[in-house]
Amino acid sequence: MCQFPVVDFTCYLIPIELHYFICVKGYLGFSGSVFTGIFCVHCNSNISSNLRDILEHCRLCSFMQRTDVLKHKYVCYACSYATYYNGNMKNHIRIHLGDRPFICKLCNYTATRKTHLNVHMRNHEKKLNGIF
Numbered sequence: 001m002c003q004f005p006v007v008d009f010t011c012y013l014i015p016i017e018l019h020y021f022i023c024v025k026g027y028l029g030f031s032g033s034v035f036t037g038i039f040c041v042h043c044n045s046n047i048s049s050n051l052r053d054i055l056e057h058c059r060l061c062s063f064m065q066r067t068d069v070l071k072h073k074y075v076c077y078a079c080s081y082a083t084y085y086n087g088n089m090k091n092h093i094r095i096h097l098g099d100r101p102f103i104c105k106l107c108n109y110t111a112t113r114k115t116h117l118n119v120h121m122r123n124h125e126k127k128l129n130g131i132f
């Protein structure tokens with residue numbers, strides 16, 4: 001059902017959650033084969049690629065779930081990561097903006113390609129299955 005196959009060039013440029021968002025929800029901000037900007041997966045709006053603007057958005061976006069006022073002071077525009085410290089969020093955002101934008105939700109692993117993260121996630125599943 002995903003319109004962008006895993007091997008598609010376009011997918012390498014997009015954080016995994018955003019890829020899901022675009023493919024499953026048919027997000028309109030995606031034009032043609034090149035990803036043209038930074039979009040908040042929570043409120044569906046365009047953010048400037050300026051780190052400070054992104055950080056502002058992480059703090060102010062009202063569509064982000066902030067169940068814990070302290071921990072969710074900053075919520076990542078592209079995934080469910082949240083932190084109280086703006087320095088932590090800056091580092092986190094850099095991962096999305098850098099060449100390893102795919103981030104494992106369970107550990108610190110980052111990947112250049114979605115396929116690599118998929119393989120990595122399978123390892124987590126195997127470990128979990130080994131325990132239970």
Ligand SMILES: [Zn+2]
Pocket residue numbers: 040041042043044045057061062063064077
């Ligand atoms: Zn937002």
Ligand SMILES: [Zn+2]
Pocket residue numbers: 076077078079080081092096103
């Ligand atoms: Zn994130």
Ligand SMILES: [Zn+2]
Pocket residue numbers: 104105106107108109120124
């Ligand atoms: Zn991991």
